[in-house]
Amino acid sequence: TCSLLKELKLGAIELAGEGAVVLAPVVQSLTRLETLDLGRNGVGAEGAAALARAIEACSQLRELRLDENAIGDVGASAL
Secondary structure, three states, X not given: OHHHOOEEEOOOOOOHHHHHHHHHXXXXXXXXXXXXXXXXXXXXXXXXXXXXXXXXXXXXXXXXXXXXXXXXXXXXXXX
């Protein structure tokens, strides 16, 4: 089952902010997730805010990679 997934690497797939918003509920369901790599996707502040709400459910998350996403101060504050 997907809820057992521990690592999700989706770097450089041109996700953009809208894609991050769509992905957020999926991330929220991954309660055993330890590593989430969304680097180089142009997530932006809106996507970062959606992901911030989603990763609250990921109590085992140890590593979050959001390099080169232009999340800015607003996205960083949400996270």
